[in-house]
Amino acid sequence: MEYYIGIDSGGTKTEFILADAEGSVISRAVDSGCNPLDIGADPAREIILRNVRQLDAAAPGPICSIYAGIAGANHVDMHLETLLAQELGGAVVRVEDDRRIVVSSTLGHADGCGMICGTGSSLSIIIGSEPIRQVGGLGYLIDTGGSGYELGQAGLKEACRYLDGRGEYTVLADLITKALGKKPWDSLANIYAGGRSYIASFAHTVFEGMEMGDAVCRRIVEESAYKLSELTFAAEKYFPDEFPVVMSGGIFRAYPKYVQLVCAKASPKARMILAVVPPVYGALVEAMWQNGRTADAAVQRNFMGSIQRLESRVN
Template identity: 30%
Template sequence: MEKLVIGIDVGGTRIRAALARSAGGGVLRTASAGAGNPRSVPPEVLASRLAACVAPLAAAEAPGTGRIAAVVAGVAGAEPRNPDDAGTRVAHAALRTALRRGGVRPVPLQIRGDTEIAFAAGPDAPSEGVVAIAGTGACAARITGRRQTATIDGHGWLLGDEGSGFWIARQALRAALRSLDGRGPATSLAGLLTAATGGGEPGERGAGAEAPGRAAAGPVVRIALVDAGFAGAPVEIARLCPVVVRAAAAGDAVAGAILDEAADHLAETVAVLAPAPGEPLVTTGALLAPAGPLLPRFTARMRPYDVTPAPVPDGLAGAVALARTML
């Protein structure tokens, strides 16, 4: 009977799972559920969400299809290299529970870092090279023998994640407030961000671009921007990043400078890993995926190192590829 594998990409925003043949070829079936970072999602909730992904895949296991023989889950918030890592332990237990609930017999399974599955999702499932991830957070890692051996940044929204979606949104909020105060250059970001958060009075939402007397702008706009920065979780603040991208595309110099600086940070993060000329560099995350808004800027900054980014949508294909290596 043909063997099947399950690959799972457990992200901070959503979980995606895929069933595939161990011998290669395309995905047979996929499923998805909500956020899965074990450091922010309660264990029982994580198990339930994983089970919601596993069950429809297990239902496809049949005499005419094959049997599930291996499972790999790449988990944001897990550090498999550390035997005492709480995130890895929680994810492993939750996945075991999910497989049992989904009707999957006990099979070999691995919890891998999200950088490892992201890198393995690159062209020809590479085993050596560098990966850069920029979404809500940001980090880069060196992969050796399909294992993460060095990590740069990924320190979270408060201490790091420079160049990430959260970082971009926070810089935009700061720039908007500086503009309103008269301490920074004029920018359309104040009005755009206020509108995006639903704050401010209709007549005040345009304040901050070319409005004279910016320091006298209505306090409601300022309060709305400050509230947006303090009231939301990091992932909610990061959702303002597309506003900055659109403003830059429309010619806002301040927004463009923020995106340039974000790309500088990401390039610096990768540079610390000293990529060799021609070495595989896989990128993913909303900002560095195939249509990611920072990809052109980042690619230009990688040219001096003679490396060309290979963007992938996510790590799901990499999780499948790593599951196949277990058989």
């Protein structure tokens, strides 16, 4: 039997799986995010190597192929391919950013777009097996349009604008003060300690406010959905006709109304598909593909059944 390792690393967590050639997950590990722009190349490399060693030790036979999709890996050279090849002598090794696996998880090793909306956001275009273009997604200091971080940030901003006497009334002032237990400016130390993922957690107050009929919340959600939908228009010129866009990430999973708004505003040529398979499955698809195998429907079925059993055992 052949054994594969797949890795998916986003801004907040990294998921590692060891699977056999039928897609059954033998072992799974979750660690913190490995974006080298966020935490530096050395700590990121250490997390990856430590977990890969553990999965390798747990494998009934040698690893034949490993694929790692790591956010930010295209911007900082971590020398991971060399190190993983040394660690797993004989295995086919590939390290890329996390753009391809979103598409591969749902469409297999095929052309299409992947739209990620979690703490950050981006749209990636995959053509002829290559991630040829990323639209948006320049990270939290520059551009995370429509992301959970931007939704939560906008909620905090508008709550403060009302509370400090600048802006119009919004129910966010109450919802966020209640969630924090005090006024936002008395919670700054907590907010900064929690960072972007904590700020993204306030996205729920914006959606809650919209449900309550709050105009400020409605505007935030509409503008955010527009920023995401806009990304699909930049993809049009890369496809002759209709093209698939896989929507992936925690914000899409949590807020179906948001998915609907993004779809409604997207390019008419974009066929929007909400991902139900986790991106780490895309890493397995790629690990198999670079070993000459195609992950078919049976592989995906085995993966989903086995990973759900592993997850429920952990939780």
